[in-house]
Amino acid sequence: MLKPTGLIRGHYECRSFAETIPILADILALEVVGEKYGEKVLKHPNTDWRLVLHEGRPDAPIKPMRNHYGVRVTTNEEVDRACDYLEMKKDEFRIKIIKPRGNHNAYSVHFFEPGGNFWEIESYEKAVETGMGKTTNPHWTNPLPKEKFSGKGYVPQAFTHGTLENDDLEASERFYREVLGLEVVKLWPSSCYVKHPSTPWYVVCIQALSANRQRLTRYQRFTLAVDSPDAVRDAHRAFQARGRDWKITELDDLKETSDEVSFLFSDLNSNWWEIASAVQ
């Protein structure tokens, strides 16, 4: 079993940095903290998880709403205020808004940005008291300082989640737990929350509605860190030897650069992951 030291990055394909980054900064409080190999690294001030942006073609695919990322605000009322703000900015940013709704004790608004991606702004104001503490305990210690994000009626306090669709949810849960060494939190029959035990952010894995669902590309993946380049090489050998048992659908070659060793694979649901020797 892999011994990951963290779920350190989510990846995100957009059509143009110039179009998408101002939207993520203005609406979600994400900041550009780095640039590497033509990718932009974004971070929320309260969250150590990185979002790595890849600039695809002008016709880069539109990802389904069931493959979104999300941030969290403190109250349900802020979700309504966020919706008002989105309405105000929708022509400038060319975004589409999916009106607020409740789901599993969350209350949220979704929007679509023209880079091909859906986002969610959600509140779990009522969830901790209903036993969802494991995933919904606050993802931040200190609220964002006012100067970071003010005058909009809501504050995204943390970058909290990504989502994946899974053809076989039960087999996926076993794979994430027993092969990838991740924590699987089960709250509902048709989904699970996959996370590293030491950090609050998670990937919501949802039972796929259709066998013909849209497959994501390598640019829409999650990165797990292990503690050394040799641990990555060992993991790669294990995936070569056991990949068939684990129903791995693709395994890329090892990639070695001056700062990390890594490889990509596509799992039993054809969702992409990366294992890397990176430190945050």
Ligand SMILES: [Fe+2]
């Ligand atoms: Fe979500």
